[in-house]
Amino acid sequence: MIEIKNLSVRYHNSTNDALKNINLTVEKGDFICVLGKSGAGKSTLIRCLNGLQKPTNGEVYWNGEPMSTKNEEQIRVVRREMGMIFQHFNLIPRLSVFQNVLTGLFGYRNSFKNLIGWYNSEELKEAKQVISDVGLSEFLDRRVEHLSGGQKQRVGIARAILQQPKVLLGDEPVASLDPGTSNHVFKLLKEMHLRLQLLTVINVHDVTLAKRYATRIIALKNGELLFDGTPDEFTDRIYHEVYESEVEKSLSYIT
Numbered sequence: 001m002i003e004i005k006n007l008s009v010r011y012h013n014s015t016n017d018a019l020k021n022i023n024l025t026v027e028k029g030d031f032i033c034v035l036g037k038s039g040a041g042k043s044t045l046i047r048c049l050n051g052l053q054k055p056t057n058g059e060v061y062w063n064g065e066p067m068s069t070k071n072e073e074q075i076r077v078v079r080r081e082m083g084m085i086f087q088h089f090n091l092i093p094r095l096s097v098f099q100n101v102l103t104g105l106f107g108y109r110n111s112f113k114n115l116i117g118w119y120n121s122e123e124l125k126e127a128k129q130v131i132s133d134v135g136l137s138e139f140l141d142r143r144v145e146h147l148s149g150g151q152k153q154r155v156g157i158a159r160a161i162l163q164q165p166k167v168l169l170g171d172e173p174v175a176s177l178d179p180g181t182s183n184h185v186f187k188l189l190k191e192m193h194l195r196l197q198l199l200t201v202i203n204v205h206d207v208t209l210a211k212r213y214a215t216r217i218i219a220l221k222n223g224e225l226l227f228d229g230t231p232d233e234f235t236d237r238i239y240h241e242v243y244e245s246e247v248e249k250s251l252s253y254i255t
Ligand SMILES: Nc1ncnc2c1ncn2[C@@H]1O[C@H](COP(=O)(O)OP(=O)(O)OP(=O)(O)O)[C@@H](O)[C@H]1O
Pocket: 011, 012, 013, 014, 018, 036, 037, 038, 039, 040, 041, 042, 043, 044, 045
């Protein structure tokens, strides 16, 4: 579904590659967690998948077609098929849950309809359904600024799902949430993945969550692909290879 060949990214003001010669194929059916220390290249990888970041070298193929040959309009069409959820939710605080979720339809409508906020009855019904699916029916008319972090992320998920994506991408969607709430959000993501057959790629710092929910784990280190396998194959030895220096540094600071 998405194939990455010899992908490297170097930001214009940097002397190092943020991603170095990555080769990957991700398929419908994958629930992928991307692990790696801060700065390993996880966000850059997600941004390459949705076309927000152009590779310095190599290519990203969407259903066999190179992204680099697509014009802005064609990339917009591809991006419509990719729902995104974010660490800081990217919601409009003063709008209600319902209004925020409806913005998931923006990619399918002309700007005039979006501007005047006109939706047909089918669209309104679908929006109510996804809000119910994420367990927020009772908060339909509440401004999102008055929700908890976990509820806000549910709104983010509902908005992404209303978009009817084929792929769901998450850039550290639980980094601002407590462990219990993070687990609930992952459980919901997994349910959506299974029910809608959504290819899901999520950056996460919590290895326990990755091992509990992922079908496949990818680990990056200094921009390189260090590991690609099942949660069972992600052993303690690999964990230490991915994180060791960071863990040791933080422990030596405490003791
Ligand atoms: N816009 C940018 N301009 C220059 N360098 C950047 C830019 N964005 C990221 N980088 C650098 O690229 C490397 C990879 O960053 P990236 O954000 O992809 O890592 P990450 O694994 O997502 O980190 P984190 O877990 O802290 O979010 C880092 O060295 C970072 O400083």
